[in-house]
Amino acid sequence: MIDNTKMQTELRSLFAQLKIFFNFKENIVEMPVNRNALIRYKAIDTCLRNRRRRWTLEDLIEKVSETLYDYEGMEKGISRRTIQSDIQVMRSDKLGYNAPIIIVEKKFYTYEDPNYSITNIPLSDADLSRMTEAVEVLKQFKGFSHFEHLNGVVQKLEGHIYASAHNQHTIIDFEKNENLRGLSHLNIIYDAIVHEYVLEINYQSFTAKAPSLISFNGWWLKEYKNRWFVVGSKTGFNSVTSLALDRIHEVKANKEALYEKSKLGLTPEQFYEHVVGATVNEMRPKRILIKVRGEHVPYVATKPLHASQKIIETGDKYMIIEMRLIPNFELEREILGYGPGMEVIQPEGLRKRLAEKTREASRLYSAE
Structure with missing residues (x-):
């Protein structure tokens, strides 16, 4: 256990701020997530630490109500039941407090230990x-x-x-790319989407020789394998367009232009329901059958390519999977990544495209 009281107090205070903002689930760390509850606990703690005054339940209610008004502007008073419940929570180990709150003369609340405070609880490893x-x-x-x-x-x-914890080290390593271009544009695009501003984007696709100015109505942001896209429509066009942030040279919000809202009637989850990645070429999914071979069988069985994946046949060192998907570049790249471990059975168009790409790759290596 760590016994640096000052550091523990600040750690708990800082983490409480984070939990309040993100509303973390209790299984991350056992601490209060409700801002008002945290304020009440601290107000009660402050009162009970002040031993120059004797605190009745009514006194605690009054003090907590004043504190909530100062911090949150809450004018409605706190009920007796709420404060009594708070005291029970503080007495228990639900939040790790185990506060030694006692009642003296059947009327006055105080800490049995004069040095106790909920801010002095040490943190465990x-x-x-x-x-x-x-x-x-x-x-x-x-x-x-x-x-x-x-x-x-x-x-x-x-x-x-x-x-x-001097030997404390990170045990979660997230996939990230700190040098990815375009991350600096995230905020202005996010803000424009929230406030429904038209974006003026200086954009250069991979095939374009020079950037061009696009008037764009952003509907949402999409991230796929550390690459960010803004999805929406070009002004005056109905088709859905995805622009990669790493291809944006400059972007600014035009607050005067008329913003064109999405007419899809779909949430981002519904829009990407039948694709792998961030590209939606059409809206009608197709039945895709793939034969998985060898060492890739258990891997693909436990880590599906898509949520719609079903195993419809198994055999000696192979299985056939079925998915309902819209074929796109990202799906092709996923399949090609398995090399000879995956064979597309249908649709025929996807099978032919991958066959040609496989032959091209084979010719590159054959040249050696």
Whole structure:
């Protein structure tokens, strides 16, 4: 157990801020997630630590109500039942407090231990491990200024965790690409989508010789394998377009232009329901049959290519899977990545395209 009281207090305070913002589930770390509850616990703690005054239940209710008004602007008073419930929670180990709250003379509340405070509870090694994992999750939001005010908190929390446990190391390694171009555009695009502003984008596709200016109505952001896309429509066009952020040279919001909302009537989840990746070429999925061979069988069985994957036949060192998908570049790349371990049976068009690409690859190696 770590016994640096000051550091533990700050760690709990910092992590409480993070939990309040992200509304983390209790299985990350056993701490209160409700802002008002946290304020009430701290107000009660402050009262009970002040031993120059004797605190009745009515006194605690009044003090907590004043504190909530100061911090949250809540004018409605707190009920007796709420404060009594808070005291029971603080007495229990539900949040790890185990507060020694006693009643003196059947009327006055106080701490049996005059040195006790809920802010002095030491953190266990398990707590530090969970906090480290939570910090790694939070760091994935890098690039969104919507979360910028938490950057300092995250860095401070991370520093304290490592200082508290000298041999503490990250046990979760997320896939990321810190050098990916276009991440600096995330915030302005995100903000434009939220406020329904038209985006003026200087964009250059991989096939274009020079960038061109596009008036674009962004509907949502899509991430696939560390690459970000803004999805929407060009002004005056009905078709859905995906623009890769790493191909954007410049972007700004035009707050005066008329924003064109999506007419799809679909959520992003529904739009990508039948694809692998971020490209939707059409809206009608096809029945795709693939024969998986050899060492790839158990891997594909436990890590499906898509949520619609079903195993319809198994044999000696092979299986046939069925999916309902819209063929696209990302799916082709996934299949080709398995080399001879995957064979497309149908549809015929997809089979022919992959066969030709396989022959081209074979010719490259045959030249050696």
